[in-house]
Amino acid sequence: MNSRIADRIATLVFWAGALLVIVILGAMIVYILYHGGKYISWDFLIKPPQVVRAGGGIGPQIFNSFYLLFLSMVVTVPVGMLGGIYLAEYARNNKLTEAIRLSIETLNSLPSIVVGLFGLLAFVNMTGWGYSLISGALALTVINLPLMVRITEESIHGVPDSLREASLALGANHWQTICRVVLPSAFPGLVSGAIITSGRVFGEAAALLFTAGMSSPALDFTQWNIFNPASPLNPFRPAETLAVHIWKVNTEGLIPDLRRVADGSAAVLILVVLGFNLAARWLGRKIYRQMTAT
Template sequence: MSPKLIDQAADIVLWLAGLVILGILAAFLSYILYKGLPVLSWDFVTGMSTDVRAGGGVGPQLFNSFYILFLSMLFSIPVAVGAGIYLAEYAGHSKLTDLIRLSTESLATVPSIVLGLFGMIIFVNTLGLGFSIIGGALTLSLLNIPVIVRVTEEAIRTVPAQYREASLALGATKWQTIWRVVLPTALPGMITGLTLTAGRALGESAILIFTAGTTVSRVLPDPNLLAAGETLAVHMWYVMAVGLVPDRIEIANGIGALLVITILIFNMVFTILGRLLQRRLSGTNS
């Protein structure tokens, strides 16, 4: 068989594999939206949840989902991006940096339920925070940090060395080069990693069951960091596992559709803001 035919056959196989994956994803999302969209209403999205009566909403859980996500990213982004910049631009190749990278990758593979138990021991019991929003956000940041560190480091390493050399040749300092040249160029890859990390955190449940709890404040919205912080994903698990509400199937279907729509909108907004930030950092208007 000629190399050209082998190349064409490989292209066909890869295209088919991609189409199969997209088909499975489309079928999965379509089924969730088909079952959940009829449940969605303004009262469902903004209403208070109930333990025994039918017709409850998920307003507090929706607020807690974004509140905990915001806090966790607020804690993890400065630390993780700073660590990624250090590993990519300042740290050389040594046993210490290899150990740091190995530890980061190992932490990224830890099951979320293990992090949840760790957070419960440290934040809930040892520090006495109880089941709270701040405890859930701090533990969730442990899930975010290793992924963001690796994404940041790899995105920065993809920036051509000529960019750095040109900036330094014009008299810029190393930090000016990183801030004005390297980071804007690496930003698309970083934004993709941050978006995936945030989407994963938004749908996380195992960590938050052990740290934020399965109850919510009866005040909406409640910014109290020590209030209980049940999220959408946790509420879905709760109503299906131990819930007594008679319409728990409908509630779970509605939460599933709401999570899918929320994550899609969140990803779009995150991508648009990332592009605007990239233009501002790079000083371009096009």
């Protein structure tokens, strides 16, 4: 077998693998949207679920998911960016750096259920917060922080050294070069990484079962005092997210319109996660074109 035939065979194998993944993913998306898309309506998106009679929706679960996403990203993005900047610009090749990278890789490969059990011990029991939004947000931070660090580090490494050298040659110090040259050049990758990380947060369920809880109190959306137990902005209340709601509805089956709520919730979750990923690609390309004038 000559090299040309081997190259064609390898190319066909790679194309076949890629097409197989696309077909499987497309079939799953079409199946979920076909069975759940017909139940999506405005009332379904804003009403709370009904336990006694049919006709409920997923309004509180959607709000809890986005609020939990906000609380988690408030911690994940700045800490992850600072860690990535340190590894990319300041860290030297020594045992400390190797230990940090090993810790990041280990955290990045931990099953989410293990992080949930850690969150149950550290954030739920030891702090006394109980099942709450803040406990779930910190558990999700543990999951997504290694990814944000790696994305920041890789984005900074992608900036040409010539830009750094030009900035230093003009009299800027290292920190000024990072803030005014490196980070703006790496900004498209940082934005894409943050949005992709947000999509992971929205679809997480296992870690939240042990931290944020599997139920939500009756929320009063006219109450904006964050210390009120009925306030939707209270970070110390338990909160059932959309992903947890799908698991709970399918396992317990206590509501009369089980199939409608489960299928509709799954379709909404798929659309939101797809929206995060498509937004990341579109926004990253748009920012890159604006910054490079191409």
